[in-house]
Amino acid sequence: MGVLKMNIDHQVEIFNKQAGKYYKRAKQKNMDFRLRRKLLQSATGDILELSVGAGMSFQFYPKSSRITAVDFSPNMINRAKLVAADQGRQVDFRLGNVEEIALPEKTYDTVISTLSLCSYPHPEKVLKRMASWCKEDGKILLFEHGISTNTFVAWIQHKTNSFYFKKVGCHTNRDILKLVQESPLSIVKSEHYVLNTVHLIWAKPV
Numbered sequence: 001m002g003v004l005k006m007n008i009d010h011q012v013e014i015f016n017k018q019a020g021k022y023y024k025r026a027k028q029k030n031m032d033f034r035l036r037r038k039l040l041q042s043a044t045g046d047i048l049e050l051s052v053g054a055g056m057s058f059q060f061y062p063k064s065s066r067i068t069a070v071d072f073s074p075n076m077i078n079r080a081k082l083v084a085a086d087q088g089r090q091v092d093f094r095l096g097n098v099e100e101i102a103l104p105e106k107t108y109d110t111v112i113s114t115l116s117l118c119s120y121p122h123p124e125k126v127l128k129r130m131a132s133w134c135k136e137d138g139k140i141l142l143f144e145h146g147i148s149t150n151t152f153v154a155w156i157q158h159k160t161n162s163f164y165f166k167k168v169g170c171h172t173n174r175d176i177l178k179l180v181q182e183s184p185l186s187i188v189k190s191e192h193y194v195l196n197t198v199h200l201i202w203a204k205p206v
């Protein structure tokens with residue numbers, strides 16, 4: 001499958017340019033919205049959201065939750081700040097690279113990643129970090145996209161992966177389930193959609 005290489009500053013720029021699009025999406029009640037709601041209603045307590053984007057998921061968290069949100073794109077963080085202010089939520093925003101940022105171990109009740117395992121150079125490292133930041137009895141919630149089990153769709157995904165990565169900064173052909181199964185996360189429940197390209201995963205640290 002391989003990892004395509006890109007300078008991190010260039011990848012930040014690619015996501016900076018998409019911040020407006022993500023901000024608009026936060027208001028659309030489409031399939032993405034329904035799947036997020038289904039998964040994120042399980043979020044409780046102290047929440048750590050990785051690669052928060054424009055804050056699309058804030059609306060699904062309990063009003064009482066404390067949120068820490070990380071992203072390496074200043075434009076995404078700025079949009080997410082607007083969304084948080086709009087919803088009257090206090091969010092501790094951290095600008096930084098999820099692969100490098102220092103966060104306290106075994107601290108968060110819920111660690112969340114939506115549509116971001118596709119972007120990291122080392123997704124297995126991020127999964128390991130998620131497990132380490134989550135409390136032992138906490139939850140890890142994932143809404144991710146990746147390679148289909150349908151061979152024709154998978155073929156298209158492999159063919160378009162390089163183009164897509166250069167254009168939007170994410171891989172289309174990662175085997176998300178395999179990555180999670182081989183990580184220090186234990187899957188509690190999972191659901192799969194759109195020819196198994198989209199996954200909702202409820203997990204916990206091993």
Ligand SMILES: C[S@@+](CC[C@H](N)C(=O)[O-])C[C@H]1O[C@@H](n2cnc3c(N)ncnc32)[C@H](O)[C@@H]1O
Pocket residue numbers: 015016022050051052053054055056057070071072073076096097098099113114115116119120170
């Ligand atoms: C496809 S968007 C998803 C945004 C958001 N999670 C959502 O579901 O709407 C991917 C996000 O990951 C962020 N990102 C990608 N790689 C990152 C990294 N290494 N560290 C921090 N943020 C990263 C991007 O800036 C972008 O906001």
